[in-house]
Amino acid sequence: MSNIGYDDTPFLPEPYSQWRVHDGQRPQPTIVAPGATSADPPSDAVILFDGTDLAGWQTTSGGQPEWIVENGYMQVTPRTGDIVTKAQFSDCQLHLEWASPVEVKGEGQGRGNSGIFLMGLYEVQVLDGYDNQTYADGITGAIYAQFPPRVNACRPPGEWQTYDIVFEAPKYQGADLVSPAYLTVFLNGILLHNRQPAHGPTGHRNLSSYESVHGPTGPLKLQDHGDLVKFRNIWMRQVDSYDQA
Numbered sequence: 001m002s003n004i005g006y007d008d009t010p011f012l013p014e015p016y017s018q019w020r021v022h023d024g025q026r027p028q029p030t031i032v033a034p035g036a037t038s039a040d041p042p043s044d045a046v047i048l049f050d051g052t053d054l055a056g057w058q059t060t061s062g063g064q065p066e067w068i069v070e071n072g073y074m075q076v077t078p079r080t081g082d083i084v085t086k087a088q089f090s091d092c093q094l095h096l097e098w099a100s101p102v103e104v105k106g107e108g109q110g111r112g113n114s115g116i117f118l119m120g121l122y123e124v125q126v127l128d129g130y131d132n133q134t135y136a137d138g139i140t141g142a143i144y145a146q147f148p149p150r151v152n153a154c155r156p157p158g159e160w161q162t163y164d165i166v167f168e169a170p171k172y173q174g175a176d177l178v179s180p181a182y183l184t185v186f187l188n189g190i191l192l193h194n195r196q197p198a199h200g201p202t203g204h205r206n207l208s209s210y211e212s213v214h215g216p217t218g219p220l221k222l223q224d225h226g227d228l229v230k231f232r233n234i235w236m237r238q239v240d241s242y243d244q245a
């Protein structure tokens with residue numbers, strides 16, 4: 001193959017110093033075929049929910065979920081419990097669409113509440129946050145109980161809304177935390193968090209910490225908070241740390 005780059009350019013700094021600027025020998029990026037739109041799953045996505053069934057999901061105790069599937073979406077069946085994927089993940093890119101009920105009921109945390117728990121532990125809040133007052137670290141897109149979103153980018157109740165999330169799992173060495181969980185979150189294409197380090201698994205009315213070491217992988221969990229929240233078009237790409245090779 002002819003040299004597609006340059007061999008008389010400076011070498012890059014560590015840790016990439018085996019490559020020159022424009023090095024023709026540097027490995028090519030893996031080819032991924034995009035979906036028809038940016039919301040459609042690309043060729044390397046793991047489809048977690050395609051609108052037809054809950055085959056990839058279970059209750060937190062391993063049972064059959066009782067959430068409704070109709071018209072291409074799933075909907076919380078209140079008080080039947082949270083649901084989790086059978087598949088386990090660590091670092092990932094997640095796409096998910098959701099809608100709060102058209103009929104507005106309740107206020108604050110009682111309006112269109114659900115949640116997306118990365119690794120089953122780190123909640124990005126789902127809430128009807130449109131013209132709805134609640135504490136800032138619990139509004140739509142909050143890293144719950146820790147970080148309010150930079151902006152409130154909610155659509156009106158009943159409209160489909162989009163989350164795109166990049167999650168980096170925390171890394172432990174034994175009981176020592178090497179790096180925290182990082183979350184990058186877009187709601188409806190608008191940046192809410194930019195590689196925000198989390199304080200630990202999210203909670204309610206308490207401080208988070210990494211004191212309890214958890215495993216390197218976990219499921220995606222969706223919350224039953226008693227409200228008729230819908231979800232559709234859920235897919236994930238496993239994202240490895242940047243390959244320095």
Ligand code: MG
Nearest residue numbers: 113114115126
């Ligand atoms: Mg919630």
